[in-house]
Amino acid sequence: MNTDWDEIKRLAADFQKAQLSSTLARLSERNCIEVVSLLLEKGLIDLVFTTDGKEYLTHDHLRREIEDELYVNGGRINLVELSKSLCVDLQKIQPVAEQIAQEDVKITLILGQLISSDYIVRIASEINERLNQNGEVNISELTGAYDLPSDFLLHEIVEKNLGRIIFGKQDSSNPRLLYTSAFISRCKARIRGALAGITKPTPLTAILNQTGIQERIFFSLTNDVSLTGTITSRSTAGSYIPHVYTKTQSEWVKNFFKQNGYLEYESVTALGVGSDPKPFIQKQLSAANKLTFLDKCVVGQRIIDQVESTLEESIATSSFLDVSTILPSVIGEQDIEKLIQIILTPSKQRLTQMFGTLIVTTKYIDNLLKPVYIIAETNAKASVDSGAYQKFIAEKTIKKDFETEEAIGKVDKREERRKKAAGGKAGGGAQGRETKTKSTKKHQRGGKNKDFDDSGSDDDFAAVSKKNKKDQQLDIVHVHEIKKAIKETLENDGLDDIVNEIANFYHVQISKYAQNKAQEFYEASLQNSMQNRKQNHSALQDKLNVLLNDIRLYEKGLKMFTSTETQAQLTKYLLKSLGVDFCNEISFYIAIESELSFPNTLSNQLTTEQRTRIAAECEASFKQPLMAVNKSLNGTVEEFLTAAENILAPCSMILKKIDKKKDKQIILTHKQGLLDQLYKCNDPSLVLHLASLVIFTIATGNMLHASGKFVSSILDFLALGILSDDDNIQLMKFHEFVLMLFRAENDEMKAELNVKLDEMIPKIKDMAANFKKISKNKDDRED
Secondary structure (H helix, E strand, O other): HHHHHHHHHHHHHHHHHHHHHHHHHHOOOHHHHHHHHHHOOOOOOOEEOOOOOOOEOHHHHHHHHHHHHHHHHOOEEEEHHHHHOOOOOHHHHHHHHHHHHHHHOOOOEEEEEEEEHHHHHHHHHHHHHHHHHHEEEHHHHHHHHOOOOOOHHHHHHHHHHEEOOOOOOEEOOOOOOEEEEHHHHHHHHHHHHHHHHHOOEHHHHHHHHOOOOOOOHHHHHOOOOOOOOOOOEEOOEEEEEEEEHHHHHHHHHHHHHHHHHHHHHHHOOOOOOOHHHHHHHHHHHHHOEEEEEOOOEEEHHHHHHHHHHHHHHHHHHHOEEHHHHOOOOOOOHHHHHHHHHHHHHHHHHHOOOEEEOOOHHHHHHHHHHHHHHHHHHHHHHHHHHHHHHHHHHHHHHHHHHHHHHHHHHHHHHHHHHHHHHHHHOOOHHHHHHHOOOOOOOOOOOOOOHHHOOOOOOOOOHHHHHOOHHHHOEEEEOOHHHHHHHHHHHHHHHHOHHHHHHHHHHHHHHHHHHHHHHHHHHHHHHHHHHHHHHHHHHHHHHHHHHHHHHHHHHHHHOOHHHHHHHHHHHHHHHHHHHHHHHHHHHHHHHHHHOOOOOOOOOOOOOOOOOHHHHHHOOHHHHHHHHHHHHHHHOOOOOOHHHHHHHHHHOOOOOOOOOOHHHHHHHHHHHHHHHHHHHHHHHHHHHHHHHHHHHHHHHHHHOOOOOOOHHHHHHHHHHOOOOOHHHHHHHHHHHHHHHHHHHHHHHHHHHHHHHHHHHHHHHHHHHHHHHHHOOOOHHHHHHHO
């Protein structure tokens, strides 16, 4: 190796000699490049090229220049900038810089930068100066200021120079924070002063704003500050509560409860004890008091004892107690009701009834309802006398029987399907092979509208009974009757505001009592019914004969009209009124004879379905004639009279023969009855109706059964030669005014028409009373 180096030195000497020689002996630049390239190829020399390619550097010279640049730049230089200043490629400088950092302990390579120990000492001095000025230093802030990693600053600069160049203290919870002792003392003094000065719950933000201390420093130093007797606690909301404030809260709660016997939650919450004041109240009072926590307040035993003593006095005197009158006004109705539930023991509940905040003794209620029970008995007897109760019993029985049959039919079908499903081994079908039929189940759809389902249980009858229980009640005593009976007593006692509540509450109980009484009266009436049966049979026969005779006479009157349409309408009206009355009477009779539990009362009305039901379930001897007479209501009068005569025979009744003399007397009596009604009537429309019927009866000698809607047809009939021109004009004018009254839309017009009609009513009455039949022969005149 030495031989080679000696050879290189000789070549260099020769090279220098050649350069110093005359021009003829010098090498050209191209020759020099070729020589150097040859030496590099043979590995005889190791040089570093500059980026511009004009110079060569040895590694030793490059290292010296790097060290010189580091010194010139104050002990810190970036390798990229160094590459630019030396015009050497960064890849050539990188390994040299790493070698320098490895060989020299005073130089450090970090993040592409060379840093000397002198620079580190200078940074440590600057950090110490910053610490002395601010009292605190954060490594994260230094990272941004010096553009160095935080770990390098912490471990290589701060920690190694702490106590030697940097005089401070690391935070125990965060070693990246540095404080001076003076700064810590100042912060403690500020915290101690701020916490000692507050007199009410104070948010942390307010304390921090006042003291100017950062939140992290505040929390780290709070435990080191002596706060005994100053701060009670710190709330979850971040507020500090002073001891004096907590003491004031406790004294206020104790004094208020001692004086009033209760505490309202809102008032306690307003003291600042939190959203749930119950734990605070329990902590302050439960040791010496028996507390009852309600929805909006807490009460002591003193108030409960007061209510109990007053209630016992009310029970002893058979009166009532409004609990709200003896309790503080701040206790709401819900709390009062809850308190009453606590006070009312089972024994007291049997003696009282509660209506809101009012406790009424049962003895007071019994005295209050005595008139109501009298009304219930009266109404029960009236319902039996009128037949309403009997009708209710009959309808309930029919409905029950119908539902029972329907349920039995569906249950039978279900059982039949089950048998078929279970016995699928019959030999006839499927070529004699054993088969098994899968049991299907029909799912209920719209079950709310069905009483039974094919897949229902054996309790179908009970389900139907429960569903229709409400429909099977007879309202004998109405709520308004109860109100009327108890209103005066309650108003005198100042309890008029619970009239409706008491009436509705006891309506079911009183209705049940009334139904029991009605059942008693009904059973008593049944015992007497057998004795009066013969008398009733005779009376019914006479009544049915009168109805049929009236229908026959009314038929003669409606046949006086030439219009077929008018005759048909009058016939329909006659059968739907008197004909239906006949059918109702005979149906009631047959129902009783067939023991269908129908009431033996002739004043009741039956629907078409009920009459059809009776005809379907009565004895065989009544069935066909009763169906025929019900069907004839939609036919002619002749058909009805024939069917009516046929139904009387099975009922052991006789249709009396026609007596023309009696018919004439009946017509005269009917006319006189119409005149009596006319004299007593002042309603214009009814006066017109009665007058037209009177004139028709006098003019034709026949009765007419017509409603008000046939007045126009009657007047048209009378205008055809029956009324004089003056009477006809007057009657038509009156009719026109009546129609205008019905159509009038304002009160002024109605009043004007009423005046005109009132003036004409006496004339119309006189016309009807004094009307005489107009005839060409004097012998035909009638008075």
